Amino acid sequence: MSMIKIENLTFSYPTSYDYIFKNVSFQIDTNWKLGFVGRNGRGKTTLLKLLLGQYEYTGNIESSVEFDYFPYPIADKTKLTNEIFLEVAPMAEEWELMQELSYLDMEADVLYRPFNTLSNGEQTKVLLAALFCNEGHFLLIDEPTNHLDVEAREIVAGYLKKKKGFILVSHDRYFLDSCVDHIFSLNRATIEVESGNFSSWMENFERQQEFELAQNKRLQKDINRLQQSAKRSSQWSDRVEASKIGAADKGYVGHKAAKIMKRSKNIEARQQQAIQQKSSLLKNVETTENLKLSPLKYHANTLVSFSDVACCYDGKMISEPVSLTVQQGDHIAIDGKNGSGKSSLLKLLIGESITHTGTIQHGSGLIISYVPQDTSHLKGNLSDYARENALDESLFKAILRKMDFERIQFEKDMQEFSGGQKKKVLIAKSLCEQAHLYVWDEPLNFIDIYSRMQIEDLIKAFSPTMIFVEHDRAFCDTIATKIVQL
Incomplete structure (x- = not known):
């Protein structure tokens, strides 16, 4: 077992003035089957490429394992599939790939066909099998399901369930539930790692959002109440100050003014505390507004x-x-x-x-x-x-x-x-x-x-x-x- 540690990672593209990551820190176990989820454009593929060392960044990425990336770039797809295999996994034996292909319900004869004659789904399976032949490597799998039909998705999910040591980017809920044991979530304001599959993570995430929304509502009521109290204290203070003029016992009036001032400061402190608590909430709340559509009614059934x-x-x-x-x-x-x-x-x-x-x-x-x-x-x-x-x-x-x-x-x-x-x-x-x-x-x-x-x-x-x-x-x-x- 070893850990991949990321500390204070900061990155933005040279052509852009907005940060993709800013002072991000987390760590993951190289034995985990990690599902990687997040909204489009948050930087999932970018993070994988940072792990691969393809971009310059500030901060520190520490790992004792080598990273492989899927989809693996193939320069010449006219080559025989077994030649492609040797490019991807040069230290592996052909029998190892045949064994991996059998787990993916594929016949060994695909090795002797040109790679470009394989369907997109077959190419996906071959490359995953070849990459898993690189013993001791940690695999970064970026959306493998886009070229897989329903049956192939089930086969690949079953295959990945038997593996360990990968990050899987996917938006397919059933697929994630079938093969991961941790979820790595790229949220609106944070990055979090949680044990379990996608459904358990989603349930916890929604429960946390509900709690924060309720907490936010309560704190907003407290802030409004404290603002009213502060306003009343200010009015009382003004009246007391006015009553000093011509007062017989100025000491008593001054003591009364001090008490009101102390109360006002207490109200202000509680108000600031509530505002601070409120500001720590709702940073990761994902809101989805309802979309609308205006389909035309056709004149016949x-x-x-x-x-x-x-x-x-x-x-x-x-x-x-x-x-x-x-x-x-x-x-x-x-x-x-x-x-x-x-x-x-x-x-x-x-x-x-x-x-x-x-x-x-x-x-x-x-x-x-x-x-x-x-x-x-x-x-x-x-x-x-x-x-x-x-x-x-x-x-x-x-x-x-x-x-x-x-x-x-x-x-x-x-x-x-x-x-x-x-x-x-x-x-x-x-x-x-x-x-x-x-x-x-x-x-x-x-x-x-x-x-x-x-x-x-x-x-x-x-x-x-x-x-x-x-x-x-x-x-x-x-x-x-x-x-x-x-």
Whole structure:
């Protein structure tokens, strides 16, 4: 057992004038399975890269273990997978990787295939297996679930549960609960480490917030009462001072004035104490304002129908044909393994030209709002983006503020945003659009847990007609009215 110690860590990006971390101190055990949670843009990935020594900082990071990072950067993906393995874990034996792959329900023959022919989910599994072959290293795992379907997430969670010595950044509640024994939380004002899984941490965090809110309310009442008392004491003091003029017993009046002055000072001291107590509260309270949506009512019950539709690549169907109807108020989740054509089905729905079997019928005058999976096209500032997409800029930015964007983000180039912030831009755009049908392709990738729950509440409140692909089991359990399996 050894400890990773961070003392007085301070860091900001050279192009930015706001601190990501300021005088941060904490320590973690290298045997822990640590879930790392926090709102988008708080600096989770930045902290991992600081541990890796990729940025200059002030303070001290002390560790007796080497750090490895997932996703591991692969320069040439055309190489055979076993060659990639030797790059990642040069001291390990091939049989060790085969053993690790078997724990991830993968066949050993993937080692003899070019790495770029593996699906994103298969690549994720291979790299995790290879990194865990580096004996004695501490693994920094940054959002591994973004390319994993539901089944693969369960397999990887089971795999990680048997391991130790890692930090896992994830916003998937079920995934975290399945494989971590400590939570490392990047809060609004502090960093905290707590034993347990995500659910136990969340329960404790919410209980602490409730306590602080109640304490804050009580102290505010005390401060208001003490302010009134101080005001009355001041008025009494003024009257006593006035009564000195022409008084027969000035000594008695002076004694009375001294007593009032002492009482006034006691009230002031208690008031300052209450203010000081109050100032230590609510630093980490996470508030989420309700989002709003204005879906359009369609003139018919059926908006879209698919009849024996399957996407084709190189003349081959990539999944069994599917038939479905999208009706008013439906929240349809498209489920299936990676590579089964889920995103292609959504692209067909919005009118992209993809070879397919069967027929798709759209209702006349149907208006669709689409959130793509890819965010790489986002660049420039938010004002220009709103103008280019004919969005109400005030509404667009108000939605982003409700999704925990700081005002300083409005001045930055979107290329500087975190993955979750970029995804929030696409969701905010969709929420600005009045549509009959909302088509969202993996909308929650990289998005923090609070915003996920905020979006769940929005959909439950406004019940827009939706068809979506999403692998977050908690979200699908809460939202989906139908599940279509590919």
